[in-house]
Amino acid sequence: MSEPKILVVEDEAPVRALLGVTLEADGFQVLEAADAEEAESLLEGDLPALILLDWMLPRTSGLEFTRRLRKDEMLREVPIIMLTARGEEEYKVAGLEAGVDDYVTKPFSTRELLARIRAVLRRAGSDGADIIEAPGDLRIDLARHAVTAGDMVLTMGPTEFRLLHFFMTHPERVYSRDQLLDRVWGRNAYIEERTVDVHIRRLRKAMETTGHDRLIQTVRGVGYRFSAQLTTA
Ligand code: CA
Numbered sequence: 001m002s003e004p005k006i007l008v009v010e011d012e013a014p015v016r017a018l019l020g021v022t023l024e025a026d027g028f029q030v031l032e033a034a035d036a037e038e039a040e041s042l043l044e045g046d047l048p049a050l051i052l053l054d055w056m057l058p059r060t061s062g063l064e065f066t067r068r069l070r071k072d073e074m075l076r077e078v079p080i081i082m083l084t085a086r087g088e089e090e091y092k093v094a095g096l097e098a099g100v101d102d103y104v105t106k107p108f109s110t111r112e113l114l115a116r117i118r119a120v121l122r123r124a125g126s127d128g129a130d131i132i133e134a135p136g137d138l139r140i141d142l143a144r145h146a147v148t149a150g151d152m153v154l155t156m157g158p159t160e161f162r163l164l165h166f167f168m169t170h171p172e173r174v175y176s177r178d179q180l181l182d183r184v185w186g187r188n189a190y191i192e193e194r195t196v197d198v199h200i201r202r203l204r205k206a207m208e209t210t211g212h213d214r215l216i217q218t219v220r221g222v223g224y225r226f227s228a229q230l231t232t233a
Contacts, residue, residue: 003027003028003029004028004029004048004049004050004121004143005028005029005030005031005046005047005048005049006023006028006029006030006031006048006049006050006051006052006117007030007031007032007033007039007042007043007048007050007051007052008020008023008030008031008032008033008052009033009034009035009036009038009039009051009052009053009054009057009062009065010032010033010034010052010054010057010083011034011035011054011056011057011058012054013034015054015106016032016034019052019113020032022110022113022114023052023114023117026114028117031046031048035057035058035059035060036057036059036060036061036062036064036065036068037059037060039051039053039065043075044158045145045158046145047074047075047078047142047143047145048078049078049079049121049124049143050078050079050080050081050117050120050121050124051069051078051079051080051081052081052083052117053065053066053080053081053082053083053100054082054083054084055082055083055084055085055091055095056084056085062082062083062084062095063094063095063098066080066082066095066098066099066100067098067099068186069099070098070099071186072186073162073165073166073169073183073184074161074162074165074166076099077124077142079101079102079120079121079123079124080099080100080101081100081101081102081103081104081116081117081120082095082100082102082103082104083103083104083105083106083108084103084104084105084106085105085106101120101123101124102116102119102120104116130142130143132165132168132169133168134168134171134212134215134226134228135215135228135229136149136210136211136212136215137149137150138168138207138210138212138215140161140164140165140168142165145161147161147164147206149207149210149212150210152209152210154206154207154209154210154212155206156202156203156206157202159184159185159199159202160199160202160203160206162184163180163184163199163200163203164203164207166180166183166184167215167216167224167226168226170183170226171226171227171228172225172226172227172228173225174219174222174223174224174225175223175224175225176222176223177193177194177196177197177223177224178193179223180196180223180224181193181195181196196224200216200224203216204216214227215227215228
């Protein structure tokens with residue numbers, strides 16, 4: 001297993017660089033983003049073990065970004081440590097309510113920062129939610145952002161990955177296209193319902209070689225269901 005990856009979201013370049021160097025020196029892999037928008041595009045690829053998020057960012061604040069991440073089926077579990085120059089209680093409470101795991105106040109000591117990161121990672125690790133399994137050896141490894149079926153690695157796009165993750169964590173229930181749009185794409189997405197069909201098709205294709213495409217069942221006139229049983233129906 002490689003070193004945990006940390007996504008640093010900070011608009012001030014010198015602070016961002018300092019954080020990058022500090023974390024890398026401590027054995028972490030580091031992804032850097034200057035704002036929430038850049039962070040979002042990085043999150044499409046590899047899921048980090050933790051997000052170090054500055055409160056004061058241009059356009060989307062750290063608080064707003066936290067709220068968005070916590071609504072996202074795929075990203076809601078990723079721990080967040082907020083960096084803030086504000087020591088005021090009221091802000092901290094707002095952050096904690098939005099789903100921030102911990103705080104580090106700027107200017108921070110490197111030792112304190114690393115200690116808090118390790119503590120949050122330890123807590124997150126104890127959940128054991130990094131790996132999700134379905135029948136027939138189908139596995140999602142969230143930390144590695146990988147889907148495997150037995151020894152086979154199944155290659156798929158980020159949307160298919162999120163879709164599969166949603167299905168595997170919500171088996172045996174029928175979801176309409178509209179519900180899937182809400183839960184997988186998010187409420188802010190302006191996407192037509194037939195887009196769901198396109199991605200379902202791609203997801204099935206990605207799982208075809210191992211026969212796991214059969215886990216995703218079409219329920220006529222309603223939507224789709226992920227079955228926990230490999231039936232031939
Ligand atoms: Ca800032």
